[in-house]
Amino acid sequence: MSKMKHVVLLGAGAIGVLPAAKLAGCGGVKLTVAADAERIARYRSEGIFLNGEKLPFCYASPEELEIADLIIVATKMTTLGAALENVAQAVNENTVFLPLLNGISARDVISARFPQCRVLGGFHLGHASVRVGNRVTHDGVGTIYCGGEGAALDFVTGLLKSAGVDVEAPDNFEVAMWQKFVLNVGINQTQAFFQADYGMVQKSPEMLRMVWDLMEEAVAVGKACGVALGDEVIDSAMMVVCKMPPQVKTSMLQDVEAGRETEVDAFAGTVCRLAEKHNIEVPKNRLVLEKVRGAPVFVLSSSLQAENEATPLSRS
Numbered sequence: 001m002s003k004m005k006h007v008v009l010l011g012a013g014a015i016g017v018l019p020a021a022k023l024a025g026c027g028g029v030k031l032t033v034a035a036d037a038e039r040i041a042r043y044r045s046e047g048i049f050l051n052g053e054k055l056p057f058c059y060a061s062p063e064e065l066e067i068a069d070l071i072i073v074a075t076k077m078t079t080l081g082a083a084l085e086n087v088a089q090a091v092n093e094n095t096v097f098l099p100l101l102n103g104i105s106a107r108d109v110i111s112a113r114f115p116q117c118r119v120l121g122g123f124h125l126g127h128a129s130v131r132v133g134n135r136v137t138h139d140g141v142g143t144i145y146c147g148g149e150g151a152a153l154d155f156v157t158g159l160l161k162s163a164g165v166d167v168e169a170p171d172n173f174e175v176a177m178w179q180k181f182v183l184n185v186g187i188n189q190t191q192a193f194f195q196a197d198y199g200m201v202q203k204s205p206e207m208l209r210m211v212w213d214l215m216e217e218a219v220a221v222g223k224a225c226g227v228a229l230g231d232e233v234i235d236s237a238m239m240v241v242c243k244m245p246p247q248v249k250t251s252m253l254q255d256v257e258a259g260r261e262t263e264v265d266a267f268a269g270t271v272c273r274l275a276e277k278h279n280i281e282v283p284k285n286r287l288v289l290e291k292v293r294g295a296p297v298f299v300l301s302s303s304l305q306a307e308n309e310a311t312p313l314s315r316s
Contacts, residue, residue: 019163065090096156105270
């Protein structure tokens with residue numbers, strides 16, 4: 001495997017710092033955090049911390065960036081388009097992108113902006129990180145999943161493994177990506193909708209029913225799009241939901257609590273847009289899209305409560 005000389009991290013948040021922290025300590029790798037000039041000035045002054053430890057990152061504003069061998073993109077979907085301009089100077093035809101964003105469209109967005117580059121598929125699956133300002137905490141439980149072209153895929157997975165990152169390349173990346181998407185559509189949106197952490201969701205039949213319904217709609221849309229999702233997808237996702245540490249909050253709930261723009265359009269918005277193409281009804285995702293997009297704080301309507309109470313969670 002050729003050594004990676006320069007890795008750029010775009011999006012030094014709750015997910016991006018996890019592989020970056022290990023890559024920064026890997027021999028033969030220069031890890032640079034890229035962002036706009038104002039943010040870079042703040043990083044240089046204050047630093048970035050993981051579990052209380054200041055990370056040994058280099059920082060570069062757009063005009064300071066050198067050509068990158070690998071660009072790890074871990075921004076929010078809501079800011080992806082604008083953020084990509086911050087790494088334009090670091091890109092040539094040999095640059096590989098690894099997106100670690102929520103949703104299923106980041107790879108297409110990056111490929112459209114940089115058609116000369118190889119863009120892998122990627123996502124992180126594990127316990128949620130918590131970011132407060134420039135400080136991230138995480139318990140270390142998580143895996144990066146990658147998919148795409150053989151040479152670039154081997155290159156990136158080999159580098160990540162050499163740095164001690166838990167990484168897998170599933171045989172069918174599209175199915176794996178949609179499985180993660182279905183899980184996010186269910187639990188992330190339910191947590192945001194009810195403003196409830198995993199423990200609260202796990203104890204509430206009403207909330208668990210919401211998780212199930214949202215995922216069921218997403219699976220129906222995925223199958224209509226030709227994704228080979230098995231019948232066990234929802235049951236497997238519900239097992240993940242029920243086994244998560246009760247105090248954990250998804251990134252979407254953290255965004256709601258912090259008053260930040262959420263990724264509801266990457267979840268419910270995507271489900272609704274694809275559903276329209278296939279004439280599929282997705283009422284729960286439409287409800288979440290309307291409520292979460294419209295206001296960061298709201299109360300579940302009594303009509304939805306009545307509907308959930310009247311319909312049991314179990315499926316035959």
